[in-house]
Amino acid sequence: MQQVENSNKxxxxxxxxxxxxxxxxxxxxxxxxxxxxxxxxxxxxxVTDVPMMPGFISGVINLRGSVVPVIDLxxxxxxxxxxxTKRTSIIIIExxxxxxxxxxxxxxxxxxxxxxxxxxxxxxxxxxxxxxxxNFIRGMAKVDGKLLILLDIENVLTVDELSQVGSVQIAEK
Amino acid sequence: MSDDSxxxxxxxxxxxxxxxxxxxxxxxxxxxxxxxLEGVNDLFRTFHTIKGAAGLFGLDTIVDxxxxxxxxLGNVREGTLSVDEDLVSLFLxxxxxLEKLVSNALGGADSITGxxxxxxxxxxxxxxxxxxxxxxxxxxxxPATEGTAQATKENIDGVVNENWHIxxxxxxxALRNGMDPASFISYLNKIGELKSVSLIDDAIPSWSEFDPxxxxxxxxxxxxxxxxxxxxxxxxxxxxKDDCKISILPPHSHINDYIKMIEELPEEDMRIGDILxxxxxxxNLEKDxxxxxxxxxxxxxxxxxxxxxxxxxxxxxxxxKVVQQEIVDAAIKKQSNIKQQRVSTQQTIRVNALKLESLxxxxxxxxxxxxxxxxxxxxxxxxxxxxxxxxxxxxxxxVRDTALGLRMxxxxxxxxxxxxxxxxxSRDTGKDIELHISGAETELDKTLIxxxxxxxxxxxxxxxxxxxxxxxxxxxxxxxxKGLVRLDAFHDSGSIVIQISDDGGGLSKEKxxxxxxxxGLVQEGLQLSDQEIYxxxxxxxxxxxxxxxxLSGRGVGMDVVRKNIESLRGQVEIESEEGKGSTISIRxxxxxxxxxxxxxxxxxxxxxxxxxxxxECIELNESLRGGDGNSNYINLRGEIxxxxxxxxxxxxxxxxETSAKDEADEKHRDNIVVVQFAGKKAGFVVDELLGxxxxxxxxxxxxxxxxxxxxxxxxxxxxxxxxxxxxPEMVKRVxxxxxKQFVSSNSIH
Numbered sequence: 001m002q003q004v005e006n007s008n009k010x011x012x013x014x015x016x017x018x019x020x021x022x023x024x025x026x027x028x029x030x031x032x033x034x035x036x037x038x039x040x041x042x043x044x045x046x047v048t049d050v051p052m053m054p055g056f057i058s059g060v061i062n063l064r065g066s067v068v069p070v071i072d073l074x075x076x077x078x079x080x081x082x083x084x085t086k087r088t089s090i091i092i093i094e095x096x097x098x099x100x101x102x103x104x105x106x107x108x109x110x111x112x113x114x115x116x117x118x119x120x121x122x123x124x125x126x127x128x129x130x131x132x133x134x135n136f137i138r139g140m141a142k143v144d145g146k147l148l149i150l151l152d153i154e155n156v157l158t159v160d161e162l163s164q165v166g167s168v169q170i171a172e173k
Numbered sequence: 174m175s176d177d178s179x180x181x182x183x184x185x186x187x188x189x190x191x192x193x194x195x196x197x198x199x200x201x202x203x204x205x206x207x208x209x210l211e212g213v214n215d216l217f218r219t220f221h222t223i224k225g226a227a228g229l230f231g232l233d234t235i236v237d238x239x240x241x242x243x244x245x246l247g248n249v250r251e252g253t254l255s256v257d258e259d260l261v262s263l264f265l266x267x268x269x270x271l272e273k274l275v276s277n278a279l280g281g282a283d284s285i286t287g288x289x290x291x292x293x294x295x296x297x298x299x300x301x302x303x304x305x306x307x308x309x310x311x312x313x314x315x316p317a318t319e320g321t322a323q324a325t326k327e328n329i330d331g332v333v334n335e336n337w338h339i340x341x342x343x344x345x346x347a348l349r350n351g352m353d354p355a356s357f358i359s360y361l362n363k364i365g366e367l368k369s370v371s372l373i374d375d376a377i378p379s380w381s382e383f384d385p386x387x388x389x390x391x392x393x394x395x396x397x398x399x400x401x402x403x404x405x406x407x408x409x410x411x412x413x414k415d416d417c418k419i420s421i422l423p424p425h426s427h428i429n430d431y432i433k434m435i436e437e438l439p440e441e442d443m444r445i446g447d448i449l450x451x452x453x454x455x456x457n458l459e460k461d462x463x464x465x466x467x468x469x470x471x472x473x474x475x476x477x478x479x480x481x482x483x484x485x486x487x488x489x490x491x492x493x494k495v496v497q498q499e500i501v502d503a504a505i506k507k508q509s510n511i512k513q514q515r516v517s518t519q520q521t522i523r524v525n526a527l528k529l530e531s532l533x534x535x536x537x538x539x540x541x542x543x544x545x546x547x548x549x550x551x552x553x554x555x556x557x558x559x560x561x562x563x564x565x566x567x568x569x570x571x572v573r574d575t576a577l578g579l580r581m582x583x584x585x586x587x588x589x590x591x592x593x594x595x596x597x598x599s600r601d602t603g604k605d606i607e608l609h610i611s612g613a614e615t616e617l618d619k620t621l622i623x624x625x626x627x628x629x630x631x632x633x634x635x636x637x638x639x640x641x642x643x644x645x646x647x648x649x650x651x652x653x654x655k656g657l658v659r660l661d662a663f664h665d666s667g668s669i670v671i672q673i674s675d676d677g678g679g680l681s682k683e684k685x686x687x688x689x690x691x692x693g694l695v696q697e698g699l700q701l702s703d704q705e706i707y708x709x710x711x712x713x714x715x716x717x718x719x720x721x722x723x724l725s726g727r728g729v730g731m732d733v734v735r736k737n738i739e740s741l742r743g744q745v746e747i748e749s750e751e752g753k754g755s756t757i758s759i760r761x762x763x764x765x766x767x768x769x770x771x772x773x774x775x776x777x778x779x780x781x782x783x784x785x786x787x788x789e790c791i792e793l794n795e796s797l798r799g800g801d802g803n804s805n806y807i808n809l810r811g812e813i814x815x816x817x818x819x820x821x822x823x824x825x826x827x828x829x830e831t832s833a834k835d836e837a838d839e840k841h842r843d844n845i846v847v848v849q850f851a852g853k854k855a856g857f858v859v860d861e862l863l864g865x866x867x868x869x870x871x872x873x874x875x876x877x878x879x880x881x882x883x884x885x886x887x888x889x890x891x892x893x894x895x896x897x898x899x900x901p902e903m904v905k906r907v908x909x910x911x912x913k914q915f916v917s918s919n920s921i922h
Contacts, residue, residue: 051883052823052880053877053880061894069877
């Protein structure tokens with residue numbers, strides 16, 4: 001089957017690596033996150049609000065003794081807060097900042113599954129027509145006829161940018 | 174030698190060099206001859222210990238260099254050289270050089286190269302100039318070992334004997350272990366030429382108690398072996414060193430080493446004179462003199478007992494003009510000092526900083542865990558369980574305090590480092606400056622001390638360079654010619670305060686303002702308070718120095734100072750009076766790990782206020798509130814207390830809006846928590862007081878780095894996260910908003 005899909009591509013791309021992506025739903029759309037960055041998935045709950053921070057920072061949670069910030073992805077993308085349901089989950093992701101690995105949680109509506117995606121199947125992000133910032137998107141992949149948005153998590157969770165937003169808000173007050 | 178022991182050597186050397194620096198700086202201020210001598214002795218000992226230890230590791234560069242320093246110091250001690258400022262400076266440079274040599278050795282380099290080599294030969298040249306000699310004879314540098322316990326090799330103090338002296342007392346099990354004393358002696362004959370071997374058979378008991386399998390023999394050996402070294406001789410006795418008493422004295426050993434060796438010998442009834450004679454360790458003249466006085470000598474021992482052997486022997490030697498009185502004094506003093514040193518080393522243990530850190534982290538988890546247990550125990554309402562829990566909690570609290578106490582060190586050592594800075598900077602600037610230190614015993618967290626070092630350095634330099642005026646101007650102003658810089662440390666409500674003050678020119682508000690306008694840091698016509706003006710000097714690129722010196726004036730120092738201090742959750746304040754001087758106060762939290770917290774509820778969220786800063790809690794009722802309900806002041810026993818609703822600050826963007834808050838207001842009476850920071854009081858209105866809570870500070874991470882008003886987070890017994898309120902920041906806010914209100918309404922009541 002893979003051969004059929006890849007039949008019109010060059011030989012080089014045949015040998016391309018398979019990458020695994022975790023797919024999840026957010027605001028009715030399917031997104032994918034490279035699995036290497038993901039530490040764990042936990043149920044949503046016990047998020048403590050951090051005052052004076054912008055809305056897309058939901059707060060912090062106690063992850064076995066360490067305090068981990070949680071980002072509301074929906075707010076970050078479209079400005080609409082996530083509606084919390086039974087299936088709302090927090091994906092704990094490791095991002096690198098200044099050679100330090102920082103754990104950050106993101107809230108998503110529903111966690112789906114882990115998919116194998118060939119890097120050859122990934123197409124660059126469209127420059128227009130996307131509802132979220134283009135630099136958040138690593139690429140698009142078509143799986144079973146559905147379009148999957150693969151996120152560039154380093155850009156979505158740029159620590160410098162997140163903390164900068166915080167300080168701007170404070171300064172305005 | 175393994176890297177580990179080399180590491181230990183480096184640490185010891187670092188300590189000793191620290192001691193040496195202090196001793197050197199003290200030398201500068203001593204007028205009293207006896208004290209100077211004591212200081213020089215200290216220094217001598219310190220350098221000697223380093224030399225000895227370096228010898229153990231075969232670090233020849235260090236040994237050679239230290240030896241020369243030691244020789245110069247030896248001359249000072251003898252009185253043939255007097256201490257002056259230049260000599261102290263040279264010693265200080267030598268000390269610095271040694272520091273580099275040690276770190277070079279630690280880096281695994283056997284030899285020195287480049288710049289280090291150049292400094293090495295330069296300093297050796299200068300030191301030799303003081304000695305008035307060409308480079309020292311290699312033989313004199315021969316094996317130095319075993320730290321303070323062993324010999325110094327100056328010719329002046331050494332005996333004329335050119336041979337090795339070896340004193341052997343075999344243990345009773347030597348024969349049973351298959352060790353034949355005779356074979357050791359014949360092996361020695363291969364290394365060198367045996368000059369004399371005296372058998373010591375005093376230990377043989379009466380025949381009825383005699384055990385033919387035990388060894389009772391001892392030997393005093395003179396060995397002619399000019400080409401060997403101590404290590405080689407020690408290796409001979411490698412297999413028996415554990416159960417035998419062995420002393421090996423190199424040629425020309427110090428007379429003290431003989432005294433020491435004799436003191437250590439087991440034969441209680443043995444006449445010391447006899448041993449000295451028998452071993453032939455001393456020259457004919459020395460031997461004859463000893464023999465002549467042998468009777469007095471024996472009386473001395475019987476009268477004075479074992480403990481007085483050393484002074485007695487010394488006395489005889491002095492009477493016979495073999496040794497000078499000072500040397501004997503030095504020897505006795507040296508021995509008593511060695512004892513003292515041993516006592517003090519037993520009182521401290523070196524611990525790897527990482528181990529300590531993981532201990533403190535574990536204690537943090539323990540505190541959280543016990544809070545959780547307490548919560549559950551309370552819910553069960555079992556009296557026995559609760560009582561046991563109370564006991565446990567008390568212990569946990571003690572463990573916490575002790576664990577944190579391990580990290581606390583006195584700030585004095587850091588302060589002392591600045592003596593050197595002051596000395597050098599005042600020399601460079603041609604100003605005469607005295608550094609006055611107080612509160613050196615104030616303790617604070619080791620991490621804080623390490624990170625406060627550089628900012629303090631900047632401030633001290635600034636005080637001297639910008640603060641203190643040149644002597645001429647001081648004289649014109651009628652101030653004493655000697656400038657005064659003070660370093661002071663003390664505790665104040667949960668913080669430690671470090672003050673750097675000078676009696677110099679003070680800060681010129683006008684000058685600062687003009688400079689700030691010029692740099693575009695402030696806008697024209699703006700009314701600024703004194704504090705705000707002073708704070709301008711902490712802005713990047715700000716310097717009022719008219720010209721840039723190599724010390725300061727580039728305007729980089731002060732903003733680095735502010736950043737460093739703020740990164741430690743600290744604050745800087747400046748007070749200044751033009752013409753009289755200025756004081757810079759640094760206020761730091763006592764610890765970075767665990768604090769006592771006061772838990773409150775605001776809306777649905779729980780917050781922690783550092784308990785040390787909480788003064789009192791009062792109920793906010795209408796009578797306190799005064800006339801109109803909107804004022805942000807209350808009358809607290811005649812004082813004006815500005816206050817603020819924490820919910821207003823923290824819940825500004827909250828989802829649950831005012832309706833919930835109004836409901837809560839009807840049910841609860843509001844409480845005001847009165848906090849105090851840096852002498853300023855402010856009140857915070859909260860919905861509920863929840864009591865004390867041991868708070869393990871968890872950093873919030875980089876995302877929240879720009880968040881003001883919250884200093885960190887902690888985990889409650891329930892597992893929830895609670896925010897820790899940044900009191901200094903909030904107090905500032907309350908007072909600022911209060912001032913605005915004050916200006917606008919222009920009335921308090």
